[in-house]
Amino acid sequence: MEKTISFIGAGKMAEAIISGLLSSKKLTNAQIIISDKYDKRRIEIEETYNVRSTPDNAACVKEGDVVFIAVKPQDVEGVLEQCKGKLGQKLVVSIAAGVDIAFIESILDKQTRIIRVMPNISVTVGEGMSVIIKNNSADATDINLLKELLSSVGDVIELKNEGLFHAVTALSGSGPAYVFMFLEALSDAGVRMGLSREISNRLAIQTVIGAGKMAKESELSFATLREAVTSPAGTTAEALAVLESKSIRSAIVEAVKAATLKSKEMSTRS
Ligand SMILES: NC(=O)c1ccc[n+]([C@@H]2O[C@H](COP(=O)([O-])OP(=O)(O)OC[C@H]3O[C@@H](n4cnc5c(N)ncnc54)[C@H](OP(=O)(O)O)[C@@H]3O)[C@@H](O)[C@H]2O)c1
Structure with missing residues (x-):
């Protein structure tokens, strides 16, 4: 795969996905760049996985074709504000629980290609269940790309009705x-x-x-x-x-x- 993937937030979930992507050999270390507001954590992930890193979220966004928002739900708004106007044709992927597409579009815009993911904790052992949904600007190619990336940490299913994400949260x-x-x-x-x-x-x-x-x-x-x-x-x-x-x-x-x-x-x- 040719794409570069940026991770804003290098916590548990981002680490699991990075680890899965590298072990599946879908991406090389140089195709991954991370940023995290916590320097110690950022450097730990950089050194453990030999990926690139920057303390600057905007610089991290600039590098990626796909930008994963992997911070806690309460930090999403601030991160999206930082990304605003810098996304161009990039695909934005949010894994934040409970943050819906309308909220993300209200800060970015409806033209931005957005995919929302509800993963579960078992991605940390490569046996996760990730449910994905796209906004109107994202297309089938974006969905296929996400399926390919997330299949390195478990099973992936696309839903078309975001209202069902409450049931997904409750089940998987x-x-x-x-x-x-x-x-x-x-x-x-x-x-x-x-x-x-x-x-x-x-x-x-x-x-x-x-x-x-x-x-x-x-x-x-x-x-x-x-x-x-x-x-x-x-x-x-x-x-x-x-x-x-x-x-x-x-x-x-x-x-x-x-x-x-x-x-x-x-x-x-x-
Ligand atoms: N864990 C699960 O089972 C699970 C399941 C489904 C979905 N999710 C979703 O996955 C997302 C990530 O969860 P996680 O468990 O990986 O969280 P986490 O371990 O707390 O990781 C988030 C990381 O992002 C950093 N961060 C916070 N604000 C930032 C900012 N403005 N810029 C850059 N980095 C920032 C945090 O730093 P600080 O620690 O310094 O704040 C932390 O290192 C959450 O939105 C959660 O809802 C998690």
Whole structure:
């Protein structure tokens, strides 16, 4: 790929994406430039990944064909003000949670090509879920470029309806926390049944990884996969009956609904 990518903000998420891009060999070190207001962090990333860096956001913007806004949501407005008027034909990519396209356009302009991304924390291990949406000025080539870049840190899906980003936030954005809670409970259960914590943790983790991989690779529905490991009157059936009696399904649906509503509420408040 010929493009140069600028990252304004060199925090956790930017580092994960830079690391993925370099290990996938989609870009060379010289094609990445970062800026961060925190000098120590900027130099740490520059040295770790052998990328270029500058303390000056405007200089960083100038270098890139694609400009990632990778600062915390509350810092986005200030960064966009600094970028204003310097973007020309550059593609702007915001990964800030809860910052919608209309807000970005209100500071830049509608002619700027903009893509909003909702990634999740698992990009840090190359297994993230990133959902992307473009504004009217960006085109299919921009979407394909983003898909190619972000596929180095996991799966990527394009949505056409930005209103659904609240549901995305609630499902894949917050989802890793639900899985961690499930892992905690599974491991606690193993300990209660006599396994050591270490063995219980390993069993729980590998079970979640393996089931996730099967679900991803199989053409079968989740329900069919579940039935395939549930012998009549067997141990799994016994456990599933308890889970059903405790309403696990409706608890999960209610949880995702509550997170979706919270995301909507937070965006109308700001
Ligand atoms: N972490 C997640 O799971 C997750 C998931 C989805 C989306 N996101 C989004 O990803 C974005 C980045 O998150 P993160 O976890 O990587 O945050 P982070 O680790 O705090 O990184 C942001 C970096 O940008 C720097 N920065 C702040 N203002 C700046 C400015 N004006 N110019 C240049 N650099 C500036 C910060 O420096 P200081 O520390 O000195 O302020 C920090 O080093 C956020 O908007 C978040 O909503 C994160």
